[in-house]
Amino acid sequence: MADQVSSARILEHVQRLGEQHPPIELASVDRHVHDPRAVAGRYGHVIDYLARVELEVDRNVLELLVLLPDVSEVDRMFYADVWQPQEIQHGLILDRLQQDLGRPAAEPELEVSFKMKILGALAHFSAIQDIARLLYYLTGASTERQAVLAYNVLYDGMHGMGEGAIAETIIAPIRRQEPGHFAFYRMSATELVQSGALRPWQLHLARIMREKSYNLVGTNGQDRYRAQVGGVAHALGFDADVEKYAREVGRIEAQLLWADRNGMDYPPYVLKALLDSIDLYRERGFDARG
Numbered sequence: 613m614a615d616q617v618s619s620a621r622i623l624e625h626v627q628r629l630g631e632q633h634p635p636i637e638l639a640s641v642d643r644h645v646h647d648p649r650a651v652a653g654r655y656g657h658v659i660d661y662l663a664r665v666e667l668e669v670d671r672n673v674l675e676l677l678v679l680l681p682d683v684s685e686v687d688r689m690f691y692a693d694v695w696q697p698q699e700i701q702h703g704l705i706l707d708r709l710q711q712d713l714g715r716p717a718a719e720p721e722l723e724v725s726f727k728m729k730i731l732g733a734l735a736h737f738s739a740i741q742d743i744a745r746l747l748y749y750l751t752g753a754s755t756e757r758q759a760v761l762a763y764n765v766l767y768d769g770m771h772g773m774g775e776g777a778i779a780e781t782i783i784a785p786i787r788r789q790e791p792g793h794f795a796f797y798r799m800s801a802t803e804l805v806q807s808g809a810l811r812p813w814q815l816h817l818a819r820i821m822r823e824k825s826y827n828l829v830g831t832n833g834q835d836r837y838r839a840q841v842g843g844v845a846h847a848l849g850f851d852a853d854v855e856k857y858a859r860e861v862g863r864i865e866a867q868l869l870w871a872d873r874n875g876m877d878y879p880p881y882v883l884k885a886l887l888d889s890i891d892l893y894r895e896r897g898f899d900a901r902g
């Protein structure tokens with residue numbers, strides 16, 4: 613089981629992230645690419661996907677404002693002062709990289725979906741907002757874990773291709789910032805569950821909503837993006853051991869949300885989302901621009 617987490621510890625974590633991890637400056641990047649065609653051929657779609665997802669942070673912030681009308685100070689501090697300023701730089705840097713590789717710029721989805729607006733309207737009831745908060749933290753933890761896994765493979769892959777400048781001045785600095793985001797969401801979800809603030813019916817509803825709506829990051833509930841995610845999973849080798857990937861991505865919510873199911877390493881819907889994406893990719897290839 614996860615260890616005890618206090619809100620003071622979360623606040624301290626957020627403050628430390630802000631102090632120790634300023635947003636990465638575009639000027640800090642060494643734009644030397646040894647073989648742009650080879651990099652584009654092997655990782656072009658992956659970089660496009662990551663750039664898009666990172667740039668979609670601006671929509672994520674709008675969603676948050678909708679979902680959490682009474683956002684707490686520490687949540688606000690995290691997304692406004694730490695997370696958004698860091699993620700948007702990740703997006704801009706990766707997007708410039710893909711254009712340096714001769715690829716078109718990313719096209720982030722910046723419109724808040726209708727589904728999200730409905731949930732936002734319901735979130736004015738505080739009992740629903742508490743559920744929305746838990747889902748937000750779980751989504752964040754899952755998303756950030758996916759980011760760390762992707763950047764780890766990409767870092768080694770770029771070195772393997774002799775692209776030291778990309779590995780050391782783009783991927784490494786971005787990768788360094790993701791575990792702190794993951795830790796914030798993990799601690800926040802853990803604290804919320806451990807505090808006992810959620811009634812059994814709220815946890816029950818959270819489980820149902822999670823089962824019905826779980827998405828890997830960047831799919832935005834659309835098949836063309838699901839196919840893209842499947843392609844990224846393939847390009848990064850995650851399709852070679854899908855259960856291992858599901859375990860990495862789903863472990864936190866298996867512990868917090870499904871603690872009564874002994875021995876569950878990951879919720880089945882995490883594995884299903886991955887397998888569905890890989891299937892779609894096999895059917896239609898990278899189809900992100902639909």
Ligand SMILES: [Fe+2]
Pocket residue numbers: 666698699702759786790
């Ligand atoms: Fe990021």
Ligand SMILES: [Fe+2]
Pocket residue numbers: 699756759789790793
């Ligand atoms: Fe992140």
